[in-house]
Amino acid sequence: MNNPTLQVSDLTKTYNHGKPNEVRVLQGASLSVAPGEVVALVAPSGAGKSTLLHIAGLLDTPDSGAVRIAGQDMSHLPDRRRTAVRRATVGFIYQFHHLLPEFTALENIVLPQLANGASQKAAEARALALLDRVGIAERASHRPAALSGGEQQRVAFCRALANEPTLLLADEPTGNLDPDTSDRVFGALMALVRDTGLAAVIATHNLELAARMDRQLRLTGGVLAPL
Template sequence: MSKAVLKLEGIEKAFRQGHKVVEVLKGIDLTIQAGELVGLVGASGSGKSTLLQIAGLLDPTDSGVVSIVGMNATSLKDDARSGLRQSQLGFVYQFHHLLPDFTAVENVAMALRIGGVAEKVANEQAAELLVRVGLEDRLEHAPSELSGGEQQRVAIARALIGNPVLLLADEPTGNLDENTAGRVFELFVELVRERGLSALIATHDTTLAAKMDRRLILREGTLHEA
């Protein structure tokens, strides 16, 4: 049996809106094995982003346990959680969130630089990955000089640069036109599979979700196999 890279057990999360408490996640259980790609679909406001934030150790749970590569992350202190997130997880969002004052290479290399890698080495590794995603002619371009599809490919390269075991993607092509979205998504899946990574990908596009190994539906706070 392959090793679980993500395990969620009994995850509950609620938000207060005025005097009302809204239960978003109601006892979520989810296991993602090494090398497995899982699509997460659900209506707008169903809690997909909340679930990804919790799985990515960015938001706390009200109850339940989040385990990353067999380690109970729920009980870790903030510094340890940050270290686990930096070393094991990669994130891709609907909006690229690239730093506007830095080039494509610098944006991708930033994660390595934060981890203590020398600038020259980080830039070399970032350039190699950007070439792999087809941006060999855009290495020194600022985000404002790139198309939407190119910006998102930089964001994908940034998520991959630290060699994470798990990628968490929240509507990674939701801000792109249909044709560009399809090409970027195919590239994303290709890169994840060739590196043997796992991924949890939230998308409103059922066609894209159908390309995953498994598809889950988040409905009324609970997960259902599609």
Template sequence: MSNSVLKLEKVGRTFKQGPETLEILDNVDLQIKPGEIVALLGQSGAGKSTLLQIAGLLEPPTSGRVIIAQTDCTKASDKRRTEMRRDKIGFVYQFHHLLPEFSALENVMMPNLIAGISRSVSKQKATALLTKMGLEHRLSHRPAKLSGGEQQRVAIARALANDPALLLADEPTGNLDEQTAELVFANFMDLVRQHNVAALVATHNRDLAKRMDRIVQVRDHMLIEE
């Protein structure tokens, strides 16, 4: 798997709590290649979110290496980590975190505009992504005028706006009813496949997990492949 988009090597993460050291992750290895969607399972508090934050360069590991798109980011500067997050990584959370004062189209344009891409190109890309998500009739609507499922689909489109190599999703359908979750997940899978993105998806929904390419589980501080 030399072409792996995400490669975690012997990753460990501990936290100090007073005189005690809490071990969250130990000796974690993981590789995800382009177009592969991997489900991340584990009980609440097991370390799923910590693993996602390490993979997304939001916090450093205590030990081990984090390699994204063949770039070793383990000891990268804050500036370089920010650049990698902007250019190589997309994030989708349980709650959409859309900017309420902007339309669906403007929310999806935002990552491109921040990256210095022209407004016309940003608009074209955002329109195409939202159309793929079945939201071409909702481009001008602000988040408050969108349903929960529509808001999450906008968030997924926004995460893919900068053509990331890696997509990290933390319970992307966890705040939706079963029928809406099914629709959003189907849209999510289709878009990830179309863009050939490597995706790591934390979920409690085992039925959804079984539809992904692989399942890995955080258990006893380690990552176990099912």
């Protein structure tokens, strides 16, 4: 694979080292994701998929192994630099939307852009364009409590892409939705990803959704293998 956006190599991670309840979560996990590629990460609860995503997204550090984003080794960067890289290049989506309840849909997408140095006008224009892409531009002025679950998650998708990341990491992004809503919302997510050409790793229990992605991997025994 040429010039992967994300490359993780031989990651290990153990919690409670040396204790009776020691848990070896990752035991040599490796993964490369190319620009424009969407990879499904399939794993049961407790298998370590969230740990893998957090390490890949620079929210956590491995015991050993390497993480490279756009070819740059992130393993030994100081915390401030890791935070800057994460803010500029990585978008996260979780099962629960985590929108700020006191702000509108538009404002939830504008705020991370302002924190990254964008002007108010540019941030609002991008937020509206993203909301339009996922079909809810008319809901821009509504607060999360006035949105349906599917609409809330679409706003969360837009927020994750607000700063134009090159890497998207999603942890069960439709896991909190009913099957019909999940299917529609996942379609909106895939359209966003395809439009932007970013690399994406999407964790899901849903094998039908996984089959719609470019490649499927299973995390088991702390390593990754084709599904």
